[in-house]
Amino acid sequence: MFTKILIANRGEIACRVAATARRLGVRTVAVYSDADADARHVHACDEAVRIGGPAPRDSYLRADLILEVARATGAQAVHPGYGFLSENEAFAQACADAGIAFIGPPPSAIAAMGSKSAAKSLMEKAGVPLVPGYHGADNDPALLAAEAQRIGYPVLIKASAGGGGKGMRRVDRAEDFAAALASCQREAQSSFGDSHVLVERYVLRPRHIEIQVFGDSLGHCVYLFERDCSVQRRHQKVLEEAPAPGMSAARRAEMGAAAVAAAQAVGYVGAGTVEFIAEEVDDGDLRFYFMEMNTRLQVEHPVTEAITGLDLVEWQLRVAAGEPLPLRQDQLAIHGHAIEARICAENPDGGFLPATGTMDVLRWPAHVAFERGPVRVDAGVRQGDAISPYYDSMIAKLIVWGENRAQALARLDAALAATQIVGLHTNAAFLRRVVACSSFATADLDTSLIERERAVLLDQPPLPLELAAAGVVAHALADEAALEDADPWSHRNGWRMHGGARRHFDIEHGGSRHAVALARLHDGACVLQIGERTWRFEARALGDQVHDIRLGERRLRLTVHVHGERVAVFAPEGHVVVHEVDVIAHAGDSAAEVGRLTAPMPGKVIAYLTKKGDAVTKGQALAVMEAMKMEHTLTAPRDGVVAEMLYAVGDQVAEGGELLRLEA
Structure with missing residues (x-):
């Protein structure tokens, strides 16, 4: 086993690898960018070294700097995590050349499976079923459009070197193909440094089922069952589960055997995932097609660990150190x-x-x-x-x-x-x-x-207005109670010698402003009022943020977090963030401007789809931004004429920045 490894990644996967290494007595080295100088993974490792600026190309994608750190710190191996350099053949080879173990497959396996097109050709020769499509090297736009027409719409354009939903678009009509292709290729080039794409038939009700495989350097290979990753947005996974619902034992064994065969065909070592598209056939069984192989640990590996009771990162370390697989296929079971x-x-x-x-x-x-x-x-x-x-x-x-x-x-x-x-x-x-x-x-x-x-x-709709109001009022009462002393004349609880008292709150909820009143009756009872509706109200603080609430006939517990005017209220059925408006402070505010095309998040301007002087209609695509490694198309908020471009293509824009000005 290694005594020290370098983790060439960040975030939760770096923390996760560090935890297993610590349990095994292996020391760890973190690398970090300027944006991550105080990140959790930096503190999770035994030592940490800065490698560059915040952009990945200046830090986590700098293979030369990472290897330099590994040599300088005496790390015997590099764990690449997922993303960044985890499926980079050149980096794996550079590690080998430097005498540093790469905790992953050999460079030849990464090369064989790193290109979706090449992998599909390999699988086709091995007899694994493929989705009908075009997987060739020629990416001439006219040829790809003709192939899409031959395959039949809808089709899926996919980055050949990619993953994670980047560089992927569904296209339903021939007239949309050119724009979708250009967008895919830009995103693929930006994310993977390779604009090559392939085109496939879009399976209309596909399930995404993947098989976890593991191989060692002694020629052994097993599959650790399947995961269903069908629930996705923007071609990226949202929920993953294991085992796959409705999977028969016979189909599981068949898919597992196919995945092992695929791994052995390229001499695979370490953790990998063979991904399949599956569709139900008339008898309820699943027909499956090879999609791609990810030559690394997957984000969703914890569900496999949960049903097998195994630590896959420990397996990675042991296999990379030359040890055999800890278990045989017949010793593996689902729990x-x-x-x-x-x-x-x-x-x-x-x-x-x-x-x-x-x-x-x-x-x-x-x-x-x-x-x-x-x-x-x-x-x-x-x-x-x-x-x-x-x-x-x-x-x-x-x-x-x-x-x-x-x-x-x-x-x-x-x-x-x-x-x-x-x-x-x-x-x-x-x-x-x-x-x-x-x-x-x-x-x-x-x-x-x-x-x-x-x-x-x-x-x-967000949490009901009355629950949001109850949280705001409960926090205000608890805050006041904490400041009061024993002097009854210093209390601010609204007590009156005659009659009752009312306290007013203005809150913004669901895009609208509402007047909320708390009436304290002479007998001490409280009533919450919003418009014409009223509820009997009681509140008791159970801690700094937790409140026991009675609202009408309902009794519940609310957690309230306050930051300035922003109040977050968490209830059993959900949560909402409202603003408690200081009426005096905001008395001079004018109505917010509407109808501006603004950046909904920080990012870079990739392209404008219009020019100065163009008449545009509400909903028309006007600009493309890139943020968090994904492209986002921005549409016109209203009808108008483009008066001015306020940023150039390639410029970084802060959240809320106005991209272009529209005139009526």
Whole structure:
């Protein structure tokens, strides 16, 4: 076993690798960019070295600097995590040339599977079924358009060297093909340094099922069962589970054998994932097609660990050190069911645009880290950390295990309900709705589930106004009580010798301002009033943020976090962030400007789809921005004429920056 390794990554995967290394007595070296100088993974390792600026190309993609650090610190091996250099053949070869072990497959296996086109050709020769499509080297746009016509719409354009949904577009009509192709190629070039794409038939109700494989340097290879990763948005996974619902033992064995054959065909060593597109046939069974092989550890590996009781990072370290696989195929078994939810900094109701900001509050449910237990949290952030625009939007992974799928679902809902993040948009509430929706609950899975269930998943009203108001009032009362002393004439509880007292609150909720009143009656009872509606109200502080509330006939517990005028209220059914408006401070404010095309997140201008003087209509695509390694198309907020471009292509734009000016 190694005595010291370098972790060439950041965030939760770097923390996760460091935890296993510590358990095994292996020392760790972290590398970090300027944006990550105080990041959690820096403190999780035994030593850390700065390698460059915040952009990945200046730091985490600098193979030369990472190897220099490995040599200088005496690291015997490099763990690449996932993303960045994890599937870079040249980096794996450079490690070998430097006499440093690469904790991953040999360069030849990365090369064989690194190109989707080459991998599909290899699988075709091995007899693994493929989705009909064009996988050739010629990427002439006219040829690709003709191939799409031959295959038949809808088609899927995919970056050959990519993954993670980047450089991927579904195209339904021939007239949209050219624009989608150009966008895919730009995104592929930006993310992977390779604009080559392939075109395939789009399977209309596909399930995304992948097989975890593991090989050692002695020629042994096993599969550690499957994961269903069908629930996706923007071609990126949202929820993953193991085992796949509805998978028969015979089909599992068949897919597992195919995955092992694929791995052995390229002399695979270490952890890898063979991904398949599957579709149900008339008898309810699954027909599957090879999609690609990821020559690294996957983001969703914890669900495999949960159902097998194994530590896959430990297996990686042992195999990379030359040891044989710890178990044979006949010693592997499935225990229970596990589901992983990816918690991301993004706005689901705003087209899943990535979000940035500081996590003023970060509260996780109780968890058991890196073991098979009811709840596990893999995170690379802490309360007070900022989410920057330089890296992926994932904040953490919430993993639950149950004796069966029903128990796992119940535990996941409870764990998501206990997760509290304040300071930026996240998808936590959206994930609760996905878990509860009929399609997911009944395992009616495919990659269009979110679109099918859009009505119940997106643009849902926030927490009811009365609960938000109750949280604001309860916090205000508790705050005042904490400041009072024993002198009754110093109390600010509204006591009157005759009659009652009223206290007024103005809050912004759901885009509207509301007047809320708390009436304190002479007998001491309180009434909460919003418009014409009233509720009997009682509040008792149980801690700094937790309040026991009675609202009418309902009794519940609310958690309230306050930062300036922003008040986050968490209730059993969800949460909402409202603003408590200081009427005096805001008396002179004018109405906000409307109809401006502004950047919804920090990013770079990639292209303008219009020019000065053009007449545009509401909803028309006007500009393309890149943020968190993804492209985002911005549309006109209203009809108008383009008067001025305020940024040039290639410029960085802050969130809220006006990109172009529209005139009536």
